[in-house]
Amino acid sequence: MYHLLKGFHEYLTRKDEFSVIIIGLDGAGKTTLLERIKTLYNDTPGLTPDKIAPTVGQNMGKITLPSTILQFWDLGGQRGIRSIWHRYFGDCHAVVFVIDAEDRERLGEGWEVFDGVLKHPQILGVPLLLLANKQDNPRSLSVEEIRNDYEEWFRHKQDSSRRVYGEEIELEQRRERIASLDVMGISALEGTGVRAAIDWLFIRVQNSKRRDEMDGNNR
Template sequence: MYTLLSGLYHYLTQKEEYYVLIIGLDNAGKTTLLERIKSIFMGVAGLDPDKIAPTVGLNIGKVDIKSSRINFWDLGGQRDLQSIWERYYTECHAIVFVVDSTDPVRLEECRDTFEKMITNDAVEGVPILMLANKQDVPGALRVEEVKEVFNKIAVKLGARDSRVLPVSALEGNGVEDAIDWLVLRLQRNKINRPPIFR
């Protein structure tokens, strides 16, 4: 009887678990974004932005949102670390690509990196959320200006869910709306990328 009740309890309390990659060029604000997500959805104080060092490898954040657990994988964006991203593509349920809106000089490099990622067969059908970060900085490129650079390769996104949103990871503006969009897409894409139940 205990085994039956234990199994029923486990079944009723299990969570859908998803894996979301946070990628982009170095210094785009990926780790700051992860810390902001944790502070918004878990109610914990994130790292002091002045103490966030460049990511070498991987930072992980687990956040429970509604009935789902979202595992965020924040991967280093330095050029020599970008080859590691491919190892995570087959396991991810969505990708958040962070763009530094204050760095127009590297926007072409950013676009090329994005194109390489979306043309990888392992991310076929995976929802893509692009965040134009650092919108709190005066003179930052507006979302429309960022989109214009990426429009040339937008056709390669195909029919998958994708969106470009403005955020300030530092101040938190737009982050909650972005994650709400992402969670909805994870739920909608269960047929292509089923969650793991734990």
């Protein structure tokens, strides 16, 4: 009887665990975001911004939501470290790409890297959220401006690669994904917009294609 009740209790309190990777160029604010998330959702606060150094490798953090655990992997964004990102693509349930909306000079570089991520077959069908960070700075581009800038960059890329055989179909697939892409504005520094981003992730991981695979494996 005890085992029956224990099993029933475990069933009722069971929490599904999902992995979310946080990527983007160095300096975009990924670690500041992860530490802000910890402060907002955990009893033990995350590091304050003055204690955060550039990431060499990865940082990890977990938060508990109703019947769900979100496990975050914040991956270093420096050029040499980006080559490890793909190792996380196969197992993650969602991808968060952080853009520094204040740094206009590096937007093009950011889109180039973002486009490389979108192209990756392993994340096709995985929920993807683009975050325009540093919205506390009045000089930052708004969500609307960030979206337009990316679309313009993409159109330009499409035009210049029309002549390359085979690339057009691939670009068309990406265009569809971009059309349904969600972009949200946040300030990792002040915490604005962060709860809305977590709500988005919470909903989207439950319906993620990879969740079906997970359930299938547990059967």
